[in-house]
Amino acid sequence: MKVETKLFAYLCVFFAVLTLIYGFWSKWEEPIGTTALLLTMLLFLLTGFYLYVTGKALPLRPEDNITGEIDEGEGNYGYFVASSWTPLWLALAGAVMFTGLAVGWWLFIIGAFLGAVALVLWVFESFSGEYSI
Amino acid sequence: MVAVGTIVWLSSELMFFAGVFAVYFQLRSVRADLWAEQTAKLNVTFAAINATVLVISSVWCQLGVWKAERGQKARTGSLLDLKSWGMREWYVLTYLFGAFFIAGQVMEYAELTHENVTLSSDAYGSIFYMATGLHGIHVTGGLIAFLLIIARTFTTKRYTHANATGAVVTSYYWHFVDVVWIALFITIYILK
Numbered sequence: 001m002k003v004e005t006k007l008f009a010y011l012c013v014f015f016a017v018l019t020l021i022y023g024f025w026s027k028w029e030e031p032i033g034t035t036a037l038l039l040t041m042l043l044f045l046l047t048g049f050y051l052y053v054t055g056k057a058l059p060l061r062p063e064d065n066i067t068g069e070i071d072e073g074e075g076n077y078g079y080f081v082a083s084s085w086t087p088l089w090l091a092l093a094g095a096v097m098f099t100g101l102a103v104g105w106w107l108f109i110i111g112a113f114l115g116a117v118a119l120v121l122w123v124f125e126s127f128s129g130e131y132s133i
Numbered sequence: 134m135v136a137v138g139t140i141v142w143l144s145s146e147l148m149f150f151a152g153v154f155a156v157y158f159q160l161r162s163v164r165a166d167l168w169a170e171q172t173a174k175l176n177v178t179f180a181a182i183n184a185t186v187l188v189i190s191s192v193w194c195q196l197g198v199w200k201a202e203r204g205q206k207a208r209t210g211s212l213l214d215l216k217s218w219g220m221r222e223w224y225v226l227t228y229l230f231g232a233f234f235i236a237g238q239v240m241e242y243a244e245l246t247h248e249n250v251t252l253s254s255d256a257y258g259s260i261f262y263m264a265t266g267l268h269g270i271h272v273t274g275g276l277i278a279f280l281l282i283i284a285r286t287f288t289t290k291r292y293t294h295a296n297a298t299g300a301v302v303t304s305y306y307w308h309f310v311d312v313v314w315i316a317l318f319i320t321i322y323i324l325k
Binding site for chain 1: 134135136137140141143144145147148150151152154155156158159161162281284285288289290293295296299
């Protein structure tokens with residue numbers, strides 16, 4: 001994953017330099033932009049660091065090999081639920097909760113109960129019963 | 134897939150907290166007088182102990198992750214035999230430390246409210262409760278996630294790779310929230 005890591009590492013360095021330029025230009029008296037730029041740098045650092053660590057832990061992928069072939073990339077990519085209604089219930093419960101913020105707390109509490117049920121259904125959908133993964 | 138998605142989401146969370154930090158520094162730069170008056174009311178020792186508890190909980194979480202990666206979901210020996218602990222026991226311990234932190238936050242809020250620092254009292258109160266409160270909600274969300282992940286170890290017959298991934302990404306989130314608190318702690322309690 002060298003290319004991915006480099007992409008984020010370069011952007012991290014870019015924003016580090018930008019933070020310094022911005023800071024000196026504004027004499028470190030303008031906190032909003034400085035904070036935003038510094039944390040943008042950290043955003044790229046976080047993702048870049050993760051890609052670096054993952055890249056070191058995994059064997060070389062076909063994408064990393066200059067003479068790689070398409071069929072080398074076959075195999076399992078992960079587990080994907082075929083179809084599921086539970087995200088819809090969770091989203092509807094969220095909608096009821098946010099409507100509750102505008103209408104009244106009684107509606108929010110009802111939404112929170114629905115949300116708790118939907119969340120449990122979603123989390124355990126693939127992790128319980130006969131066909132759990 | 135799940136792990137990459139979590140990291141991308143966490144980097145967007147970083148920008149969410151960037152907004153909070155920016156508001157804090159901006160308000161502080163325009164109301165230095167208010168800051169001098171209100172930060173004197175903070176109980177730094179208490180907050181430092183509370184922060185230490187949260188940092189230690191991250192260590193227990195990581196010990197649980199190493200067990201999860203080896204596929205050991207529960208302890209193999211007695212409860213007192215720490216070496217035989219599985220992911221479940223370490224995550225329960227992490228949960229307890231996290232819950233202690235939240236309880237400490239509630240106590241601190243009660244104390245500050247007595248000293249007339251509230252969400253609507255002034256600019257300092259607003260951003261203090263916004264910053265620590267939004268972080269507190271994240272910790273509470275993490276605690277709920279821990280309960281769900283621990284419950285999953287009971288509902289599946291085998292401890293599969295998918296189970297372990299769930300435990301690992303929850304730890305990413307927990308470490309993230311922990312690091313954000315270190316930054317918030319330095320900003321609010323040490324830099325003032």
